[in-house]
Amino acid sequence: MTTASPELVLEGLARRYGNTTAVERMDLAVKPGELVALLGPSGCGKTTTLRMVAGFVEPSEGRILLRGRDITTMPPHRRDTGMVFQSYALFPHLTVAENIAFGLQRRGVPKPEAAERVARMVALLQLQGLEKRLPKQLSGGQQQRVAVGRALVINPAVVLLDEPFSNLDALLREGTRIELRRLQTELGLTTLFVTHDQAEAMAISDRIAVMNKGRLEQLGTPREVYDRPATRFVASFIGRANLFVSADGRTSEDGIALDIPTPGTWLLRPEKVTLDQAPATGPNSVAGTVEVVSFLGTGAQAVLRLPGGRALLIEGPASLADLRPGASATARWTPQDLTLIPGEH
Amino acid sequence: MHASARRGLVAAGLLAPAALVFALLFIWPQLGLFLQSMPPGAPLAQYERFLGDSYYLGVLGNSLLLGLCVTLVTLVLGFPLAFLLARAETRWAGLLLLLTSFPLWVSAVVRSFAWMVLFFRNGVASRLLQSTGLVESNFQLIGTFAGVVIALAQVLLPIMIVTLYAVIRGIDRDLEHAAMSLGASPVVALWLVTIRLARGGILAGSLLVFSLSVSAFATPSLVGGARAHFMAVTIYEQTLELLDWPFSAAIAAILLAISISVALTYGRLLGDAKEQAR
Known part of the structure; x- marks a missing residue:
């Protein structure tokens, strides 16, 4: 796996708003099946980076390559990314099953196949019996699982997670992140994961990209960034x-x-x-x-x-x-x- | 006193002023009007006269068509604008919204005179149409149905925009993002998510614009001129020119009945939309 060509590549990616720099020339390569965390305090540019990959924010500079394709200027709906939003962004007027099926319908997956894939995802995420409910009728943890299911069912080239656990209470959070990591490893999902919680990043990442003030301070395995921090910021932010x-x-x-x-x-x-x-x-x-x-x-x-x-x-x-x-x-x-x-x- | 009883009393006290004004200034005169439309001896004669006369049915149809046209025009023009304003990441959005409400600041009569200037044969708007070659060289917008639709749409557009703006602002932008990342083009995302969720606002704005259009008087009579066969204008003629008060009362009652039934239907639809969007 270490020798495989990277699935997602960010090349000198930058985003500026007027005179302020949100993300400063960032380079990052995510290998197939790897989970990389973008970790940093609020305002460090991690969410902007994720949104540039998703296509919601246009880069001021640099390139994004997904499976070798340049997607820098491609509109979001052609990119083949599956995003889990911090607020989950579940469609309030659609049921659990309709939410999960949304991406399959957009891709023209035939109905019987779509129904089967939705059912499989529902089983995988233990949402059985909730298919006909509306999002507002679900607990926070269930909503989070629907959001994950909706993003994974389309088999995206890269899964983007924006603080997916931050709206769960502490006890649920730990169980959910282990569950998500298990799912991610089993399905071999290439994943970019935004968090401000260093313990969370350490717990489930293959590598961590520590960001501060729009710059990538260090990229390494959890052990590397903990044992050999590259900068003073990394040393005090991690542990x-x-x-x-x-x-x-x-x-x-x-x-x-x-x-x-x-x-x-x-x-x-x-x-x-x-x-x-x-x-x-x-x-x-x-x-x-x-x-x-x-x-x-x-x-x-x-x-x-x-x-x-x-x-x-x-x-x-x-x-x-x-x-x-x-x-x-x-x-x-x-x-x-x-x-x-x-x-x- | 029980808390619930006290609460009931407080609610009644708070409702009383508005209820009193409403009863005194709306329900009471409306009842009087209704009674007047049914003179003793032949209580339904006025209604039979209206419903049996194709001219008056035509006036009713004209008014409903006007309401429909103005609603559609304001919806088609207003939705994109409201959407852009609601999604604008600039502090000017509030000011721009305020700008759209300018037509409301000018009196209906003054505004209608302005449109008349533009709509006469030598007016800018009529000239513009003449120059396209689509209409004859002596064409004028004044006195036409289209002219009334344009003038009414202009003043009612802000009402549509403000209603839609508030609703679209309340829709999480990430819902559109989510739809797009799942493979929906921006247009499809707008259709499947934003418009579905804005249904309540679309219905509310349409109801306001429709009921204001069918009952409008000043603009249709000034811009529509002598050929303005609309309900409110007809009521005016019957009341002040022909002095046929029972008949004008009947027309007013019919207009009210239609407005109320439209409002009730909308209310039902609105309730469903809210239920879905919650």
């Missing part, structure tokens, strides 16, 4: 981060003793730090005052206030929660736990 800026490799800007091979910005993930009551022992350990502890069930989190004023975030076993706020403690880590962020100087 939690303690960052040290050091000009000489010996101490950080705020006076913490480090022992690192090169100057630069270094990342220390909270789960790499341990906390104990013994005094600090030179580089890669620092004493401070416990400020906040929170018990998280599977573990615990602590904030250690350092003399220089910085707050160091630590994640560890549940026993961390036994620490009393106000107590003195020492944070320790090994030099291997520090990762250099290459994009910063």
Whole structure:
């Protein structure tokens, strides 16, 4: 699969509105059957990128190729994309079955075949018995499944998901995203998925495209963007981060003793730090005052206030929660736990 | 006092002023009119006279045709404009909407005189038609059915546009996007989604324009001139020129009955449309 030619290619894709840039020259190649997340804070250009692929927003620059065809200026209805909208955008005047059948009818699929494909999709998404209902008569989770079914039943070349889980409550969200990932893998659907939720992106993506202010900051597997973030933004947006800026490799800007091979910005993930009551022992350990502890069930989190004023975030076993706020403690880590962020100087 | 009883009382209190005005100024005179149309001895004579005379039936048909034509013209002209305004991503949309309502700001009489100037044989509109060669060189729009349709459509267009605009604004744009990404061309998406969902607005706007057209007086009589055989104009003639009050009362009652039955039919259709769109 890794050697297959990409299904969807964005080449130098850009969108400007007057003087503001929504998306800045973006390159991305999605392989067949791959799920790529466009991840970033609101206003980072991820939805604009998705809408350019769908054909609702015209690119100011660049090209979009789908299965080798240039679709940059093609109207949406000829593109062969299946989109799931954040609001689901179910047709309120059509039943569940009619909603799912809409795309098949537009493609002139014969009635018996269309009915069979709708029935199969209804079964696949566990919507049996709801075929004759109108969208307003469904729960949020059911509406979401109809929206997914309507987009998948036409076998699109690429599935576009715009924050498909954001209108579900937390409990339903996790189950639904696992279900969707299972479906996507089973059917081998090439998928572009917009989200602002990094945990969601990590959980179900093959690769994540982290975007910020219209730029693609990093493209990589969830492990790569977590373990080796390319920029400071990626480091703090994906997971939690303690960052040290050091000009000489010996101490950080705020006076913490480090022992690192090169100057630069270094990342220390909270789960790499341990906390104990013994005094600090030179580089890669620092004493401070416990400020906040929170018990998280599977573990615990602590904030250690350092003399220089910085707050160091630590994640560890549940026993961390036994620490009393106000107590003195020492944070320790090994030099291997520090990762250099290459994009910063 | 029970809460529900108090609520009922409050509702009655809130309804009372409008109900009083409506009863005093509409239902009471309308009843009087109705009684007048049925003089003792021959209560149905006036109605028989109207329904038995092909001239008056023609007037009725003319008025209904006028209502239909004006409704169609405003719908065909108004829908694209309302759609574009509703979908415009500019802050000028509100101002443009305001601009479309300009005809409503001018008195019907002044507006009709303006149309008369344009419609006389040497008027710009008539000249324009003459120059196309489709009509004779002495053609004038004044006094024609088409002229009345044009003049009425102009003033009623804003009513159609504002009604449609509000409804189209309420339709999520992503519904059109969804239809298009599923393979519907923009025209098909408009037909299968937007127009279906705007049905309520289309019916409401049509009802307003239709009932205002069939009962219009100033524009048809000024632009239509002596040959303006429309209901409201006929009522005026019977009342003030021929002083045949029982007959004019009967014509007025017939016009009202038609307006009410059209409104009720529309109301039924509107209810269905709402039920579907919800």
